[in-house]
Amino acid sequence: MGLPSMIKQSSCLSSLTHPQKPPFPARNAQNFRDPDANFRMTATLFSARRFKSVKAEKQLCPLDNVDHNQVLDLPGGKVVLTPEMRFISESPVERAQCYRVLDNDGQLIMCSNFKKVSEEIAVKMYTDMVTLQTMDAVFYEAQRQGRISFYATTIGEEAINIASAAALTTDDLVFPQYREPGVLLWRGFTLQEFANQCFGNKADYGKGRQMPIHYGSSKLNYFTVSATIATQLPHAVGAAYSLKMDRRNACVITYFGDGGSSEGDFHAALNFSAVMEVPVIFFCRNNGWAISTPTSDQFRSDGVVGRGRGYGVRSIRVDGNDALAIYSAVHAAREMAISECRPILIEALTYRVGHHSTSDDSTKYRPVDEIEWWRSARDPVARFRKWIESNGWWCSEAESELRNNVREQLLHAIQVAEKVEKPPLAELFMDVYDVPPSNLCEQEKLLGETVRRNPQYYPSDVSL
Template sequence: MSRFLLRSSTASRLVLRQHLAAPFSTAHALQRKKVMFPGALDSSYSHDLKFVSNVESIPTYQVMDIDGKVLDHAHEPQMSRDDARTMYKNMLTLNAMDSVLYEAQRQGRISFYMTSFGEEALIGSAAALDPKDQVFGQYREAGVLLQRGFTLEQFMNQCYSNEMDLGKGRQMPVHYGSKELNFQTISSPLATQIPQASGAAYAMRRDGSKQCVICYFGEGAASEGDFHAGLNMAATLGCPVIFYCRNNGYAISTPSIEQYRGDGIASRGIGYGIDTIRVDGNDIWAIYEATKAARKLAVEENKPVLIEAMTYRVSHHSTSDDSSAYRSKKEVEDWSKRDNPLARMRAWLMNKGWWEANEDVEVTKAAKAAVLKAFADAEKLKKPAAKEMYEDVYDELIPELVREKAEVDALLKKYPDYYQVNDFAKSA
């Protein structure tokens, strides 16, 4: 637990009570070493006129180096061979799925896609959670869903918005959601999930639930007002939520150096009085260990935790982006060769004797075949029925929607070829 920068809200309240209870006089105030104002209880008086612009940079927690060698075996996770292999297979499967669906978008077969190239170690955070913990994602958390048991068929159905899509075709591709897996549906507006996660965590605290919420977002989202509102709410109310910031260096298209001047995103957590840790986001075991410890803090002490995972987005931001406009291709290639989350995990497994050199080819080939089959099956399915446009908002349709639905049904019946009704499932 010493790896975290700790701040106890209980201790702060105790200091405040002591300050308020102490007798006040001018002489007494002059003798104080700590300020008596309730807005900054840990500050000391100083006679130096000095503006503070920075503090010592927060260290980055790491379990293994870029060659997969564990640096301190006391921090090596107690992971079974099968579980470790499953996590690595999921990383390879995620890669295969990203490759297929990225090309599918380029062929015009789906409308949009976002890959996770370079950020596959995020799967380590999912492995550290309880299945009942609630997940609020942004849109690069497919690996979390994969680790939780979301099937390839479910991924493909969502990206195709077909009749088997859990979201009934109402969302853009990669905006996944699963009630069964406690994964809240992703929405496009940036950072809206952060205060929502704080609210859900507060409800858990009131219910006495021994679960927590984890909320994923990028460093670009930390520039939104919702970030500050969400963190402050969680800190002041004592919400069991883990804020997981993927700092991949570029947000959508703006380098970090142009986004902020402070010490990353982690320093902001400390500013809000939140237990904070910065980790190597390409080290799956650093992520796993930090998330596991963060969950213990959140659940047992009802407090928020901020994890800043330092990583590098190898891919374009999305299929709507061309990253060569704001960084060189050589920079990306150098990063991929120098520090690859997949290479680290593979080296660790091989050092343990849990993986053979030729297995990558076999697993990737099998994963790609499974992805392509699910892809082909999803492509054959029809789009959701027209009636789905009107469901799941009201328990009973309001009169305005009843009239609108009748008008649409009449148009579909009158102009079936124009509206390509055969491409859609029939309404019951």
């Protein structure tokens, strides 16, 4: 099995500064005794040359025309020598800019560079965003009524969910966290299927094994949600390696939050993805809050996007409330990931408008005004609506019809899901292994007989 022929050797990134000539003058020994002369940390120095030794050899620009006496030739590549003692700044001089296509009023920003979206796709994107919003409202209410044990909303992150999904194909594998049900929705998971999972009934594809919102669908290439934070990142890299070995025309996307980027798995996944050169998109939903921990307590320097370069991973920062920007960025990321067989890091800046989950009351640790401002003035769904309306693709009649329809479908789905039987007793023992071992078969038999003999001691909702 050889490497896919489509893999190109990565070329020198144009953004890297490449000194044709060492910019520093020769120093005499005298200067070394003068600490002030050599220990000046000024911003201009850093902005001039910040990237020297950390890139893998093949990603760095060749240094063929530099005098060999001024170069350190290492197994990891050539590094230019300098007599100046200069520490690399702990943060970039300028923060990475954020890519945006639609302004706050949903109007195209002049000269914006984006991937065109057809009317059909745009309308589906919008209706799915509204559906997601409505699903959150209805399921959240169902949890408050005690009908399901847990729920987490995606409010404020509808554009991230739907637009990123729209830019991919169903052949692309998804390793989600838990705030991306919109990706499944886009791929055709029905409201009834969502409800079946949340109610853990026997029609749930997970057979009621996982807590609500931990959806999974092998048919839709959406891997069952992993509750342990950031473990999906290395899994995504492994699956991307599998795609690479099979030479598939597809990539993997994995989602995580700003908090997840602090896990060791984030480091492992980015480093391995760069070294193994696999087609994976790391999509960070930087929504400002990891439960009650703000990003200022999560990391320093310039957020998540800045880490990409440290690992040799191409990266971009996008406005997470701008569906067109997300769609365009993910579309481009997918192209690069597949055609160049490389990882891409996307940091989408947004705000978690909802509470972390139904176990959380976020007004205890952040101002209500702040939440409301993001909910109303920065709503990604309203922004996208303005754009499709200005194109003549949407109107207020369609809006009210859609919202009423979706709400009715959801209420119906919940009623149905509630009535469907829960998984039978035998399911307790299935799928621990591919084939149940003898001890589990014995336990199942014994438990079944015991329940049959003593039904008064066992709940009546477990069918034999």
